[in-house]
Amino acid sequence: MDPLDAYDGTHPLRTVAHLYRPQRARLVGAAVVFAIKHSPVWLIPALTATVIDIVVQHRPLSELWLIAAVMAVVVLQNYPLSLLYIRTLSRAVRSVETTLRMALTRRLQELSIGYHRRTSAGVLQTKIVRDVENVVEASRTTFDSGMAAITTLAGALVLTGLKVPEFLPIFALTVPLAAWLVMAMRKRMAARNAQFRGEVESMSARVSEMAHLIPITRAHALEDREINRMDTTLGRVREAGLRLDLVNGRFGTIAWVILQLLSVACLVGAAWVAWTGTFDVTAGDVVMLSTYFVTLTGSVTQLMTLAPIIAKGLESIRSMGEVLEEYDVEENAGKPTLDHVDGTVEFHDVTFTYDDAAGPGETAAPAVDHLDLVARPGETVALVGSSGSGKSTVLNIVIGFLQPQHGRVTVDGHDMSAIDLRSYRKFLAVVPQESVLFEGSIRDNVTYGSDDLDDDAVRAALVDANAWDFVEEMGGLDAVIGQRGGRLSGGQRQRLAIARALVRDPRVLVLDEATSALDNTSERLVQQALGRLMHGRTTFVVAHRLTTIQGADRIVVMEYGRVVEVGTHADLVAAGGTYARMHGASL
Missing domain, CATH: 1.20.1560.10 (ABC transporter type 1, transmembrane domain)
Known part of the structure; x- marks a missing residue:
C-alpha cells in the first residue's frame, strides 16, 4: 500500500x-x-x-x-x-x-x-x-x-x-x-x-x-x-x-x-x-x-x-x-521517455518568474524574460552578466528544475514539459560551483549513479579529470574522502566532480561557476579537465572569470533576464558593448 x-x-x-x-x-x-x-x-x-x-x-x-x-x-x-x-x-x-x-x-x-x-x-x-x-x-x-x-x-x-x-x-x-x-x-x-x-x-x-x-x-x-x-x-x-x-x-x-x-x-x-x-x-x-x-x-x-x-x-x-500532501511535485509518470539525446537545446520565447521574488502587494520582475536561444550539438554556450541577470535560472531550466510560465524549451525537438525528465537527465551532467560529495570512497563518489563501471573506466575518468595523481597519493580508489569531501581541497573536489561527469558520458553539460572558488594552480588543472569534458558535448557555462569562457562558440550577455548581446569573444570585444566593458574591467 x-x-x-x-x-x-x-x-x-x-x-x-x-x-x-x-x-x-x-x-x-x-x-x-x-x-x-x-x-x-x-x-x-x-x-x-x-x-x-x-x-x-x-x-x-x-x-x-x-x-x-x-x-x-x-x-x-x-x-x-x-x-x-x-x-x-x-x-x-x-x-x-x-x-x-x-x-x-x-x-x-x-x-x-x-x-x-x-x-x-x-x-x-x-x-x-x-x-x-x-x-x-x-x-x-x-x-x-x-x-x-x-x-x-x-x-x-x-x-x-x-x-x-x-x-x-x-x-x-x-x-x-x-x-x-x-x-x-x-x-x-x-x-x-x-x-x-x-x-x-x-x-x-x-x-x-x-x-x-x-x-x-x-x-x-x-x-x-x-x-x-x-x-x-x-x-x-x-x-x-x-x-x-x-x-x-x-x-x-x-x-x-x-x-x-x-x-x-x-x-x-x-x-x-x-x-x-x-x-x-x-x-x-x-x-x-x-x-x-x-x-x-x-x-x-x-x-x-x-x-x-x-x-x-x-x-x-x-x-x-x-x-x-505537497502539490509542488515534478510530474513524470506516464510521460514519454527519451532513449537518445543528440544535444540540441532550444528556448522559444521563455519567461520565468519566481513566485516568492516579490513582497506583499508587489509584482515580481521576471528572472528570464522572453528568451530565445539555440544550442546545437557539441556547441559551448557561455552565459555572462551581473548577479541577478538570470544566468542561473537559465541553467535550472536546462536541467528541468524549473518550468517556464511562458514559452517552451525543447531537447532535440521534444518539449521538456511533455517528457519524462528523468530519462533526459540520464544524458545530462552538472558540475556546480561547490561539488556535492558524500562520505565514502573515491570510487563510490565517482561512480555515483553509474555502479556498473569497472575500475579501469573509473581510473581513465580520473586521469582525464587531472585527479589520478592525488588519488594515488591518498591510497587509490578505496581511499575515503571524509564527510562532504572534507579531506580534499576545493580543486580536488571539483576534479572528482568532473570525473563523475566524465563517466556518465553526457550529451548535455551544465557548468555553473565551476572554477570561481579556485586558486590559479587548481583553476588551470580544472580548466584542462573541463576542456576534455566539454569536447563534443552541448555545454552551458556560467563563469565569473571571463578568461575561462573566451573559447566558447557563443557568449550570451544577459541583463535583467533579457539577452542584450550574443557573439564570440572577439566579436563582442570588437562591438564595444556591455561585454567589452565587462572584459575591460576584468583585466
Missing part, C-alpha cells in the same frame, strides 16, 4: 488506520497473545481472594496447593508469551515506520527544486526522523496501554459480575469519566503540541544553518552572534515545551486525583457492605474488589496519560502531511 493514496493530514486517526491496515493480522495476533500473557493482572486478585477465604473459613489445604499451582502457571506463561507479543507487535510497528520514512523519502525526490529552495533541510530531516519516531512511539505505547486497560477491564468486569454483580455500576463509571476528561483536554493539548512542533522545526533549521556557517562564523569572529541567535531559538523551544508540559501535567494530575478518590470509595464501600452483611460479600471479595478497582483505575489513568502521547503522534501525522 502506498501511504500517499490513503494519507489525509486533516484526519490523522483515519490516516493511522489506513497505514496499519496491511498489518491487521499481526495486530490481531499481538492482541490475542497480549490478552493471555496479561491474564495474571486480573486472575491473581480473584485467586488471592480464594486463598484468603480458604484461610478465614479453614477450608482444606489441598485447595490452597491447587490455587498455588494455578498461580504459578498463570505467572510463568507470561515470559514466553511476552517475547512473542513483542516480536509480533514490533514487526507491525516497524513496518509502518519504514513505510512512512520511505514515503517521505520518495516524496522528497519527487518534489520540485522550488519546494526544496523554500524549505530548510533541517525541517525535512525533523519530519523523517522525529515525526516518524513520534508516530511509532504513540502507536506502540497506545497499543500496550490500550490492551492492558481493555483486558484488565474485561477480566475484572467478568469476574466481578460472576461474584459480586452489585459492584458493576461503580466499575463502569470509570470509563465514561475517562472519556470526558480526554475530550475536555484534547483541543488544548493539540494546540500546544502544534506550537511545540513548530518551534522544534525552527530549531532544527537553525542548527543546520549554524553547522553550515561555522567556517564563516569562526573566520569573522561571529561566534557570540551565532550563540545569541541560537539562545533565542532555544528559549522559544523551552517556553513552548513548558506550556506543553504544564497542560500535560495538569491533565495527568486531575485524572489521578479523581480516580484515586473513586478507588478509596470502592474500598470503603466494599468493606461497609461486608461488615453490615448487606450483600453476600466475603473478606476475600473485599480484597478482590479493592485490588480490581485499584488496578482498573491505574489502567484508566494510564490510558488518559496516553492522551498527550497520542496528541503528539497525531500532530506528527499532520506535520508529515506538509510533505506527503
Whole structure:
C-alpha cells in the first residue's frame, strides 16, 4: 500500500488506520497473545481472594496447593508469551515506520527544486526522523496501554459480575469519566503540541544553518552572534515545551486525583457492605474488589496519560502531511521517455518568474524574460552578466528544475514539459560551483549513479579529470574522502566532480561557476579537465572569470533576464558593448 493514496493530514486517526491496515493480522495476533500473557493482572486478585477465604473459613489445604499451582502457571506463561507479543507487535510497528520514512523519502525526490529552495533541510530531516519516531512511539505505547486497560477491564468486569454483580455500576463509571476528561483536554493539548512542533522545526533549521556557517562564523569572529541567535531559538523551544508540559501535567494530575478518590470509595464501600452483611460479600471479595478497582483505575489513568502521547503522534501525522500532501511535485509518470539525446537545446520565447521574488502587494520582475536561444550539438554556450541577470535560472531550466510560465524549451525537438525528465537527465551532467560529495570512497563518489563501471573506466575518468595523481597519493580508489569531501581541497573536489561527469558520458553539460572558488594552480588543472569534458558535448557555462569562457562558440550577455548581446569573444570585444566593458574591467 502506498501511504500517499490513503494519507489525509486533516484526519490523522483515519490516516493511522489506513497505514496499519496491511498489518491487521499481526495486530490481531499481538492482541490475542497480549490478552493471555496479561491474564495474571486480573486472575491473581480473584485467586488471592480464594486463598484468603480458604484461610478465614479453614477450608482444606489441598485447595490452597491447587490455587498455588494455578498461580504459578498463570505467572510463568507470561515470559514466553511476552517475547512473542513483542516480536509480533514490533514487526507491525516497524513496518509502518519504514513505510512512512520511505514515503517521505520518495516524496522528497519527487518534489520540485522550488519546494526544496523554500524549505530548510533541517525541517525535512525533523519530519523523517522525529515525526516518524513520534508516530511509532504513540502507536506502540497506545497499543500496550490500550490492551492492558481493555483486558484488565474485561477480566475484572467478568469476574466481578460472576461474584459480586452489585459492584458493576461503580466499575463502569470509570470509563465514561475517562472519556470526558480526554475530550475536555484534547483541543488544548493539540494546540500546544502544534506550537511545540513548530518551534522544534525552527530549531532544527537553525542548527543546520549554524553547522553550515561555522567556517564563516569562526573566520569573522561571529561566534557570540551565532550563540545569541541560537539562545533565542532555544528559549522559544523551552517556553513552548513548558506550556506543553504544564497542560500535560495538569491533565495527568486531575485524572489521578479523581480516580484515586473513586478507588478509596470502592474500598470503603466494599468493606461497609461486608461488615453490615448487606450483600453476600466475603473478606476475600473485599480484597478482590479493592485490588480490581485499584488496578482498573491505574489502567484508566494510564490510558488518559496516553492522551498527550497520542496528541503528539497525531500532530506528527499532520506535520508529515506538509510533505506527503505537497502539490509542488515534478510530474513524470506516464510521460514519454527519451532513449537518445543528440544535444540540441532550444528556448522559444521563455519567461520565468519566481513566485516568492516579490513582497506583499508587489509584482515580481521576471528572472528570464522572453528568451530565445539555440544550442546545437557539441556547441559551448557561455552565459555572462551581473548577479541577478538570470544566468542561473537559465541553467535550472536546462536541467528541468524549473518550468517556464511562458514559452517552451525543447531537447532535440521534444518539449521538456511533455517528457519524462528523468530519462533526459540520464544524458545530462552538472558540475556546480561547490561539488556535492558524500562520505565514502573515491570510487563510490565517482561512480555515483553509474555502479556498473569497472575500475579501469573509473581510473581513465580520473586521469582525464587531472585527479589520478592525488588519488594515488591518498591510497587509490578505496581511499575515503571524509564527510562532504572534507579531506580534499576545493580543486580536488571539483576534479572528482568532473570525473563523475566524465563517466556518465553526457550529451548535455551544465557548468555553473565551476572554477570561481579556485586558486590559479587548481583553476588551470580544472580548466584542462573541463576542456576534455566539454569536447563534443552541448555545454552551458556560467563563469565569473571571463578568461575561462573566451573559447566558447557563443557568449550570451544577459541583463535583467533579457539577452542584450550574443557573439564570440572577439566579436563582442570588437562591438564595444556591455561585454567589452565587462572584459575591460576584468583585466
